[in-house]
Amino acid sequence: MGVLVINVLECKSLSKWYGEAAVLKNVDFNLAQNEIHAIVGENGAGKSTLVKIISGLVPVDVGTIKFEDSDRTFAHIREIQNSGVTLIHQEPRLFPDLSVLENVCVDYQVRDGKGKRFNWKKAEEETKELLAQLGCSFSVHSPVKALSVADQQMVDMVSALRKKLKLLIVDEPTASLTPSEVARLFATIRKLNASGVSIIFIGHRLEEVLEISTRVTVLKDGEVVAVKKTSETTEDELIRLMVGRNIAASKTDSRSSSKEVSLKVSHLESPGFVADVSFEVKKGEILGIGGLVGAGRSELLETVFGLRKRTAGEVVSSNHGSIKTVKQAISARVALVPEDRAHNGLFLNRSIGENLVITNLNLTSKGGKRNFGKETQIANELIEKFRVKLSSASQLVRELSGGNQQKVSLAKWLKQEVEILLIDEPSRGVDVGSKSEIHQFLNNSAKDGMAVVMVSSDMRELIELSHRIIVMRNGRIAGELSGSEISEEAVLRLASGLATAGKGN
Structure with a gap:
């Protein structure tokens, strides 16, 4: 007899549109209990959109979601979080002017014995213990804005560990980590998994994906093209499935x-x-x-x-x-493409076209008057050169995948x-x-x-x-x-x- 597989998460026929652009198309995705399941695909393939839907951040247009046999298709994000689902984003979502401790406790309150007052002392002790488990040396009183991107990701991880986790979703967690830090993070993920936490892992470093996961789902252009057992696939095969060619x-x-x-x-x-x-x-x-x-x-x-x-x-x-x-x-x-593109490299709430021409106004304006035709020409040239996946140049940069944001951050300098x-x-x-x-x-x-x-x-x-x-x-x-x-x-x-x-x- 085969081993009985119990799915903690079942997504069926999920579809999502932004305007006329289909981001997800009829996606089926299952996560077994105590499984580490990786999702891979090119930038813009729909990976982040899928996990945002699962975590309640983005509503699904078509399809159903079941978590622990309960229908969560249209559940409120707070209900989903309270059921034990946590998403750690690719870009840390923290309050930069608050301390590490304040960020960790912002949505998780620790009460005193009478249940009336917030117990800062107990919260500090618990946070220090969790930071030590992750090998972090920074103070709980440090302002988050003073931390590196990697350390900010660790703060996100500590926030997740403080909750009664059942499903942890990590979106590109190793992007800013050194090999030793990746090893420490993977040890933490395996420890959580051994304690009963199911994990969805999004990654671009395929050697890491193969190391940490038991199954891999490959997305391409918003569709599932393959689901593979990690032990039965290779980096080369995953690349061919993702991009349709050898790299x-x-x-x-x-x-x-x-x-x-x-x-x-x-x-x-x-x-x-x-x-x-x-x-x-x-x-x-x-x-x-x-x-x-x-x-x-x-x-x-x-x-x-x-x-x-x-x-x-x-x-x-x-x-x-x-x-x-x-x-x-x-x-x-001299041009600088910074590590933290979201805060230092781009204007997230402006269009792709505006971000691409902001460093090129000397080429597109005269006497203080902007030449919008020239701006459009330069933007389209750079978009084509870097193969930026987008619906139009007027699309907001914050709506792009992380990789396409990086292309814009680099491309904007190339006319100079x-x-x-x-x-x-x-x-x-x-x-x-x-x-x-x-x-x-x-x-x-x-x-x-x-x-x-x-x-x-x-x-x-x-x-x-x-x-x-x-x-x-x-x-x-x-x-x-x-x-x-x-x-x-x-x-x-x-x-x-x-x-x-x-x-x-």
């Missing part, structure tokens, strides 16, 4: 195309984040920056671009001279003849097809002479794309790797303080 791995030529220095950074200081950092990047070179989350990598790019206060040091473009402010950086043809590109986590939240396109763009841009400085927590991406890698630790450069020195082990040893190498200061 060739991008590997940067180990030789830089020029010896000419494009950007030189000397003894840069930004209090609390960057300490006496010096490096240079050559024309046509991709310089990777590795390190653990919190090492100061993102803050270094922001300081170079002029966003963060600098107390010492110099940033010099070989073609345009000293750079001290954002205005000077842009004038020197960028000489130096600072890019932070280029493939965060991006599907394998889009990731390949972004990698190809970076490689082609370097071949055409652009200098690229790239921060990445994706070890494969960092190693495959970089000509050289500098590794940061505690705001300083721990070492530099090039050629045959570059390996995952070498990066991790430098990042964790177990080794020093090369030209690090």
Whole structure:
């Protein structure tokens, strides 16, 4: 006799439209009790929409949803949450000016013995214990806005752990995490699963999907194209199902195309984040920056671009001279694509077209008067070049998938003849097809002479794309790797303080 499978969640014939665009088409999805079930697909395939419907954030147009044999098709989000369903979003949904503790407790009240007053002491003790379980070292009293994206995701996870979980949905949770942090997160997920929590896992890193899940559902253009047992599939098969073609791995030529220095950074200081950092990047070179989350990598790019206060040091473009402010950086043809695109890279409540032309008004206006025809032309060119999936250029950016938002964040700079590109986590939240396109763009841009400085927590991406890698630790450069020195082990040893190498200061 076969093993009896009990489904904790049953979705039948789910369909969802936004205007005339069908986002989900007749989708069936089942989740077994105590299962870790992954959902994969290209950006815009409908993954996030599906889990938002399951969690009650978005109403379904057609179809039925049953959770623990109860009809939840039109249930209110609070009813769904109270039944034990929690969704952790790809972009953390937190109150930036509140503390970690306040965010964790915002919808989960801890009462004293009499049941009348909020027990802050007990709440703090419980939150500290959960943070310790996740290996987090930041204070419960830290304001959330001071935390990295990775740490903010951990706050979301703690909020979920405080509830009586039955179904945990995690949407791209590893995008900003280092390998050691991914391992810690997976240990937490497995622990929850062993305690009886069923889990839906959305991911773009297929090696992680195969490691953590027992089954995989593949979505393409809003439809289910396959459901596979993890033990019976491969990365290559999943890629073919997702995109309908094979994806060739991008590997940067180990030789830089020029010896000419494009950007030189000397003894840069930004209090609390960057300490006496010096490096240079050559024309046509991709310089990777590795390190653990919190090492100061993102803050270094922001300081170079002029966003963060600098107390010492110099940033010099070989073609345009000293750079001290954002205005000077842009004038020197330096572009920054930040890690947190939702808050720092895009205007979410403006249209795709407006976001694409905001950096190009010098090309589309004259005498203070905007040329809307020219704006439309530039927007459409960039949309086509980056294959952004959208209903129209007037669609709001916040309605796009995370990967398509990343394409817009990068594409908006491309009409400015960028000489130096600072890019932070280029493939965060991006599907394998889009990731390949972004990698190809970076490689082609370097071949055409652009200098690229790239921060990445994706070890494969960092190693495959970089000509050289500098590794940061505690705001300083721990070492530099090039050629045959570059390996995952070498990066991790430098990042964790177990080794020093090369030209690090």
